[in-house]
Amino acid sequence: MIVIMRRSANREMVRNVCRELQAIGLKTKPIKGTSRVTIEVSGGEMPFDPEGILSRPGVEDIVRVDKPYRLVSRETSPGDTVVQVGDVAVGGRDLVVMAGPCSVESRDQCRTIAEKVARLGVKIFRAGAFKPRTSPYSFQGLGEAGLEILAGIREEFGLLLVTEAIDTDTIDLVAGYTDIIQIGSRNMQNFSLLKKAGRRNQPILLKRGMSATIEEFLMAAEYVLAEGNTNVILCERGVRTFADHTRNTLDLSAVPAVKQISHLPIIVDPSHGTGRRNQVVPMSRAAIAAGADGLLIEVHHDPVRALSDGAQSISPEMFNQLMQDVRGIGALLDRTIA
Amino acid sequence: MIVIMRRSANREMVRNVCRELQAIGLKTKPIKGTSRVTIEVSGGEMPFDPEGILSRPGVEDIVRVDKPYRLVSRETSPGDTVVQVGDVAVGGRDLVVMAGPCSVESRDQCRTIAEKVARLGVKIFRAGAFKPRTSPYSFQGLGEAGLEILAGIREEFGLLLVTEAIDTDTIDLVAGYTDIIQIGSRNMQNFSLLKKAGRRNQPILLKRGMSATIEEFLMAAEYVLAEGNTNVILCERGVRTFADHTRNTLDLSAVPAVKQISHLPIIVDPSHGTGRRNQVVPMSRAAIAAGADGLLIEVHHDPVRALSDGAQSISPEMFNQLMQDVRGIGALLDRTIA
Amino acid sequence: MIVIMRRSANREMVRNVCRELQAIGLKTKPIKGTSRVTIEVSGGEMPFDPEGILSRPGVEDIVRVDKPYRLVSRETSPGDTVVQVGDVAVGGRDLVVMAGPCSVESRDQCRTIAEKVARLGVKIFRAGAFKPRTSPYSFQGLGEAGLEILAGIREEFGLLLVTEAIDTDTIDLVAGYTDIIQIGSRNMQNFSLLKKAGRRNQPILLKRGMSATIEEFLMAAEYVLAEGNTNVILCERGVRTFADHTRNTLDLSAVPAVKQISHLPIIVDPSHGTGRRNQVVPMSRAAIAAGADGLLIEVHHDPVRALSDGAQSISPEMFNQLMQDVRGIGALLDRTIA
Amino acid sequence: MIVIMRRSANREMVRNVCRELQAIGLKTKPIKGTSRVTIEVSGGEMPFDPEGILSRPGVEDIVRVDKPYRLVSRETSPGDTVVQVGDVAVGGRDLVVMAGPCSVESRDQCRTIAEKVARLGVKIFRAGAFKPRTSPYSFQGLGEAGLEILAGIREEFGLLLVTEAIDTDTIDLVAGYTDIIQIGSRNMQNFSLLKKAGRRNQPILLKRGMSATIEEFLMAAEYVLAEGNTNVILCERGVRTFADHTRNTLDLSAVPAVKQISHLPIIVDPSHGTGRRNQVVPMSRAAIAAGADGLLIEVHHDPVRALSDGAQSISPEMFNQLMQDVRGIGALLDRTIA
16 A cells, blocks of 8 residues: 655655554555655454545555455466366356246256257356345245256256355255356345355356456455455446446456456356346357357247246257357357356 | 337237236236327236246237336335434435544544544534445445544544444344444345344435436335435445546436436445545536535545545545535525435 | 566566666666665657556566646646636636536427526536537437527527537537537547637536546646646546446546645536436435535436436425525535535 | 326326326326226437436326437338448458557557558557547647647558547547547537537447446447437447446447347447456457457557556567467357458
8 A cells, every 4th residue: 555645745644644543553654755755554364444544634544455366367377267067167268158037936947948949059148046036026946846847957958057056055955066157247246245255166157246356356246255265257238337238337457457357257147147038149249259268148949938037038049050150259269168 | 017019029929928918917907099009018027037028929029117116216105204313313304424534543643634624514424333445455344443433533522433344144233333334336236134234213315226227226125225224325426338538427316217217315425436535626506506415525634544445535624615615506496404 | 767676586577677777768776675676767849658568578467656647637737727717717616517408409498497497596508519429310400590599598598598509610619609618528539629628718617437446537637737727627427337317327436536636616517427307405415525626416306308308307396405405515614516 | 107106096186197108298098907007108309317306296207218229220221231441341241349548658669560460361440649638737648749649550551540530629629530539438528529420420439438328328429320420339348337347337238239229330348347457368268258249459569658548558478378269269159350
């Protein structure tokens, strides 16, 4: 941290700031420039908010120089992390497309969709058994019965599973059924859930919060890694902005940004990220072109009857097109579909 | 719900849409206008996403006419809800100012601040024992030891307490110590926590999420009410925007908006809402002038040493000014300080 | 400007950065801290983008220390600027409420409204003759005929005028009729218009752009002052966010923020700032409570027939209430209505 | 337009709303549904704001059914518009990459860059002679001298030109030198400038405003078309959001959205759209994959010395990579580089 003093700050002000910082265990080194003094601050395990010092006389600004990332940082682990899910590797050369309906509605529905996506090359099936819904009166998912249906899909089609855990009470239950535990956007800063996910030795799919900065997103992952679980797959799924032509604004620049700072794999969810069926295929292509390690796609054979998120599910036919396009762009970037 | 068909939609398209909606248990009434058909849709407990129908041939748009609010709605309960906290009534004629430090740091710190704010007329003391922090390495609160300190404050100064519960595992513990259970912004859509809060017969302070619409905010409260707990106090605390002169953008229009739709009381947190010490007093005045039922204010006798959020805590002297200003504006609006 | 080098940066990297900056006329002073070098950069009239240096090896970050404000800054002119409009002083002890319809529709309409607002104590009448509209097919204002109508209002009721100039071609025409020239949100960064406004010796009402930061807002005012015209009144009118319960999100924190940085007066437009009739009175109270120097209010005797912005115009009866409320809050802050 | 009455609205309320609408020249048809009345409104050239009717007793909501687009709409012109610039066709099968420095700094600088980009296959050179800058003290461009330099580049390298016109005073001057007239983000709703651009028979490059919705963006283009000039190329260049890892948030979903509604070509500017050098290549790939008709790229041989926007300019080497990537993705989508 560097404290930048005002040009008008006098010696006493500098001394006072240093004294206050030392009083809480920090080391300070005031440095005289041509027009102002800056104070380099170091040491201390600092359970304090540096911004408090902003209120002191003579202080112009404070610059946090050291990034807060530790375990998620590429400086800590330069090589790309590859998260192994069964025989599928996420974050390596392979592009991984996870697909399925928004919610588990019935065994028939899941079987119909699973059969179609498996035939198109999908290896990881997605579907929610526990659904976080804005209204308490909306369909909240089939719960454990849904998990049972998913277990059947896993067995019948040899598909791996990704499904969401929505609270600390049910994460262990969900974990017993699924290959990847999804932490949803609304729970990105549910730190208790993140810690519990970090204590399991299982892949975690962590979705970006609706208004999370990249720093907050990576620090949420840091919670999982800090507990010992490094198997984190990040997922960009759109953020809240003023724009109203899509449900969320898919921020694909998150992909190169995350890749530069962190070693973790990142995939993209254009279904929630746009909320519009006709955006899913072009934005899937764009995501792969931007460098994403995979996609999370909602597919439904009968969108009008979909119990949730019907407007963004694509048909198996559109999904077929998507897979072909992704394959083509992947090949250009020297990546193959898992 | 009203389905608006395109001008070019033919009879068959209208018939197909009606048939599909009927197949999922809805009643439809197509209405021929001068240039297009609209279909009125009613009935059904509808565990389906109406937007799925948007993909059908001939459909132009869908209009949700009925608001999703039930128990939180002023149409359901026309009179203002008054939440009783000990001998303090929130949402009535009284303005309620809750104040204290961001975090419980030590018994001494809490006693010093509690003594000062109590003397200035505060009846509800705020301080966090469990702190949700962006970084796993930041100070996470003293936990149960902090709750014990708060219990001491309650007894020594006769102050009521508001403190945050951050997960379903600890909400019962927190509830045993506090008068009001705070649900923080990051947990506004932690539906499991909301449900558990709804099963307690205790006042809940629900903060607006960082990018929550008013509808989402009220529907979060609906989760609590739907479980039987009507003692919900809403709290506007700033939202995420591009603006960078404050930490968040305090959206005071939320106050009249909530008052129009809902019977629940709403207070404002200008400390988190702006994140800037010198904004707290003017924005507190503005909040009361906009019609808020009270304030949630961070006060610290030594902001630089504050373990969290030091930049937004105000000194007891500034808080004294704030109380005077609030009293004055309250009087104009025929409101008195609790 | 301070260049912060990485901990890992070696001497040669520091030397190269210094050399490059010197090559474009800047002075550099590298300062060795305990863990890294920082380079203080000064001098130069710098027609260059400092961020270019970010791409150099060993550079961690760049901190702009000196604020870009010159003439608008309170450091330059510590006292509050009072803009004199006829016998009305904006920015002093008086609160100035400017009111009138969105657009000049007809002589009758203006007379009816002018008579009502004048009777309630308004001294500055607002109405648009040139209207910037999203659609080329929407009503674009009466143009010069509208200005003629305004001239009649001025004479008949002794009201001062504020009306918008939308381009460099018509600003002189508008200036010939009005007391205050309004520069609208869409033109906040129309620098040619700002320069031309700066060359006139007439009060300018400058509205904040829809997604302008406070820095951009003040730098737009700087354009006017830099041409010699210091009679600038700023106006907060809401910004674009995800929130949909109001048309824009009225950012009242802009008021204390501007007051701290600048000596210029700032008023608030809650009509455009919320776009909702029932928000205008409470948000007007809030604006004054936050420290605004006045208000800009749309009043229409027949909102349904208003040619533009009908949803946010208030009736003369509501305006009467507004004036009483403003008077009361003003008195508390030791301010009187102009 | 459809007016939706409340369930509780009585006959008189319906009658009154109809009467008021008829009084301003509209036709109304009240339609009785099972639970409420809706009123279909048609006719009228309506220089009125329909939202005014929202304030009437019994009115629940108003739904604008007909889109405001006329000339820009794909319903009006189903086929893709191809804008011919010299021998380059924008919006057809060819992908068009326009490249060059942010600003014209000197003849040498332009020649150096022009030589490099021309060699890599660029046919349209970009560089600003008039620069809209946040600060009046920043480099504002070389003006006419810069246009002269561009004229030299045109002749020497056989490159076509795109450069910005910043006001109505200089658009004719700029038009005399350039092949495509750029209207920048800050001027997207400078309607006087749009009208003047519409009266020229020359290609216009219209950039999306910093917080413009797609509807506002297309309506800005409508201004140009309404004056008779259909040669409009749209350009997505990032919008303002809370996200801070890029300067703007590049909204690539604008591409499929525009393509669905309009027949106009759309290109993407990832340089301004991200403001970060290392984002330009991946986001260029993503833009083409999303369906963009081309790119606008800042290239500079010496970014640190760039007089403006140095942080986002890429080197000729990176640009070479970009062209290869774009070529590959274009081929997959059956598109070739112009």
